[in-house]
Amino acid sequence: MVDQRRRESDEPALSQPSVLAQRAAAGDHDAWEAIYRAVYPRLRAYLARHAGSGVVEDLVSETMLRAVKGIGTFQPTPAGIDPWLFGIARRVVVDHHRVKERNDRRDSLAVGDEAIPAPGADVVAADEQAEIRAAFDRLADSDRELLELRIIAGLSTEEIAIALGKKEGAVRTAQSRALTRLRKIMETS
């Protein structure tokens, strides 16, 4: 009963990103679990898109592990902890691809990238979503990453700026240009 009451009293505090981050920085298990549960679907989708579903659980765990270890370096912002977590996820993806490239080079095996399917595969499906996905895959890496943080990770422009370490205005401009390019690709295709 007491626990339940305490849990209820904790709910409002845990719903506030800044409070959640502070409590996580203090080593609060409940705060960490709340963060994990809240971010897991988006983090999983983001990482699955970049690294494939086969290793996504490992990468999610790696991201959270790095977050726990590096919470001391987290600078609290009104945006909460999500941008910081996706910034870590980006680095996890980079590291994953680096290791994967090294292994592929060592094994001399051309392993197809599960995360980014060939453009033609989805175009054949001929539905609208497949067409968008195909066009999306033809974007430049920087544009794609920006839009992934916006679409999949669900971050705002300000949060993307935090995650990428850029200024908000630059992110807004880059996002606008990325959408314009995507539209052109869809029109030409």
Add this chain to the structure above:
Amino acid sequence: MSDELIAQLRAAFPVEPCDPPPAGLQALHRAVDAEFTSATPRRRKRWVVPAIALSVTMGAGQLAAATGTPLPKIADTVSEWMAMPLHMTQMHGSLDTTRTVAAGDPPPHGVSASHHHRTHLHVDETTDGAQPVSGDHVAAASPGPTIGSVPAGAAPERSGVSPVPDDPGIPPRPPSPAAAVAGVGPAPAGTSAPTPVPAPTPSPAATSPGTSNDAEGDTEPAPPAAQEQARQGDPARPSSGGDEQGNTDAPARRRPQPGGGGDRQGDASVAPKPPAQEGDQGTTPGADQGDAQG
């Protein structure tokens, strides 16, 4: 227009709500426990670099002490900063220099007379009222027999030299790894380089079983059983131990010690051993072994 495109993209890349797997949650809690509830690793990490630096400095200091080169300035600085000598032997050597003992005093148990004499000569030579470069010290549970063959009142080689026995109350120090690195060690058992130094008679205590001299002349403590065995004069046990790596290329400043530490890989190039003395039976096995392998 942009919002519409973003909506299309969200429809194309749906994020399905799902719960994290229990294994992931458990891993998260373990990580939180490890990070926050156990000894605060972040605080520990702060000391990693200073600890490594200190270890390297101390190692360099010991190496310098073993090889006789002047201590690096950083080692001196750290030593002063810590308000302690680099290792116990130096402190011990410093203490020894404050005492004077009449000639003929027995050397500590387990140290040959020449070694004893040489050790303190060396300490005094290198000590200008400060820390010695290489202060040997010995474990002396009981004083050894009197050095009979040393001329009474024999003057030290240099003025101001006062051979004194070591404080038996100070526990022995294990052989320094720096000595092994430096490759300096006591003269092999049974070997005696030609020297103009009046050769004192090796005492039985100097060759008692279970003692082992490292490169700095330190004495490795023998287990009680071994000491008891030594008192009974067990010839089966090799006598003086010593540098098993057997480097006989000791620096010239190190005078050989008759019947001193045994080198099991004795070099045949070194001078022959001195004639065996009375009560030297403990020396024989080790010396023979060194010669045979040499």
